[in-house]
Amino acid sequence: MGSTGRRDDDRLSGVRDRDDEGRARNARPRDGLGRPLPYGTPGVERQPEGVVRTPRQTVEEAQALLDAGKPFHAHEVFEDAWKSGPETERTLWRGLAQLAVGLTHAARGNVTGGARLLRRGAGALEEWARDTGRRRPHGLDLAGLTAWARERAEAVEGAGTAVDARESAPRLR
Template sequence: MRDRDEAGRPRNARPRDEYGRPLPRGTEGVPRVPDDYAPTAEEALEEARKLLAAGRPFHAHEVLEARWKTGPDEERELWQGLAQICVGLTHIQRGNLSGAAALLTRGSARLGAYGSTRPYRLDLRALAVEADAVTTAIDEGNADAGSAIAAILTRLTPAPPRPLS
């Protein structure tokens, strides 16, 4: 029986390993994102960057998912796209390359819909292109989780402000 909150939504009670894989109940896993976590955009991005730098894209996904669930409705696609890219990286770590390619493609498409806008100074076009490059590496049999995480992390860093024209 799953733990549920007052609204009937499942809670994240089951312990997980560093790759986000479920562990048997009662096993000690790595710290999880609390169910009631409601980060600001800046907090979510900073924490996601830290987790990616530590090689923990599943946990970065949880942070970004918390933002999409608690942030403004008009930003839902942004946070879902970022979270999907992180789950794609998680699947590379776990060896599920077809799942990785599917999620990276979905995340890239969500971010691509933003065009050249730069919410939170993120170059979403470059991030989408990088996710597509990781998908190409998967298709070519050259996928490496560490390199893919590093490439996405580089693009998740805010771009310098654009000069006034």
């Protein structure tokens, strides 16, 4: 048996890990950038999924995770807001999630994917602000975030190597 109480051959036979509600969820530990680690290896505690937060809580929690060099985890916080928030704000939260996952890819060394997602997130934020006329929803600095994402995409492509997620973290407000 593996350290998770599952038989090692279950992992090889395609039996899927399940969470307490029975949903498929990989039980492998993850590092700070969300990369899977071998079973039994200590990892970073995962963000709970499906948490409904106020916009203020979402921004504060995501900023703390970004500041800690955990953009993958911040992406999951934004994803919760995108899925549970009002329909009118889905593009906003999805754009922020794209920025966080773009930084995740850039920190993992995926230069092309990181730059692409940073630009996609910047475009989503610009489009949302243009469509709604709101430039600072929930105190977010959309103009600053858009500029940060485009500059970061250029820098990632220019360097051609992984970035430090903590040093590269944006300020959301």
